[in-house]
Amino acid sequence: MRLIIDTDAGIDDAQAIMMALAHPGVTVEAITCVTGNVHVDKVVPNVLTVLDVMRADVPVYRGAALPLVADWSPEVHVHGEDGLGDWKDRPPTQRHAESEHAVNALIRLANAAPGEYTLVALGPLTNIALACQLDPSFPSKIRQFVFMGGTTHAMGNTPNLTAEFNIYCDPEAAYMTLRAFPLSTMLSWETTLQHPFGWPEWNALCDTNSPAARFMKGTSGVTVDLIQSYRFNGYLLPDPLAMAVALKPDLVRASGTYYVTVELNGAYTRGQTVIDYRARSGHAPNVHVVQEVDTAGVYALYQQMLA
């Protein structure tokens, strides 16, 4: 599998990237960065640091610094000021991003190897939407597009109660992206809520004796504290679940394919993914909605990446 990852890293993004870098038979050929959890100028060094930890060499590209239309503010309460949990022992990186803009890199790579790349988006879809606008043939040259984002039953995690962060952060980009790709695979917030690691299992992973595990434990404290403050029943895995089903589609236990679009105007619902479950819209189904995942299989991917 030839993989491109678009990310707003992000603590859970970092774990998803680690999972891909450690997976046999997968080459991560580019990582494109976008503003989301934190500004893209913080996302880039976060990704470079993950490459240091995993001793991997992957070109990293800086992308969109702001959503297409929406106002933006960082999610410091979820990912810390630096986007990696403000870990005091964070090592500095000597690496640098490429000079090419992320959107140009996405288009160049797709044109250089049409039908070859799996594209996994872990943040707002700003870069992806811009690629689709700059080169309308871009979606047709991507083998599979998987994204973490959206809600399947209006249980959001943003001030708009029905909207999930990646879509809420740039609703126009999400709308344009879902319209442009003939078929996307969506890993929603509700599916995230239904598939946590239990705390004992999470702690066992963090106690793995490896630099990767020490990095993961050190950077995830902010998120763990937040999750536990909300009394969720385990460690939540939004981006890692999306990456896991891209790497191993057989981890999907239940799914459905529906027409999905994005609300752009609702006073309370802007950024909601609107799903046509009963095929009443007349639009062709465009999104493969993942509903159940083999969490034990995802856990095995974590054990692999932390070894």
Ligand code: RIB
């Ligand atoms: O809503 C969860 C998503 O928002 C994840 O991608 C997380 O990293 C944040 O970007």
Ligand code: CA
């Ligand atoms: Ca993310």
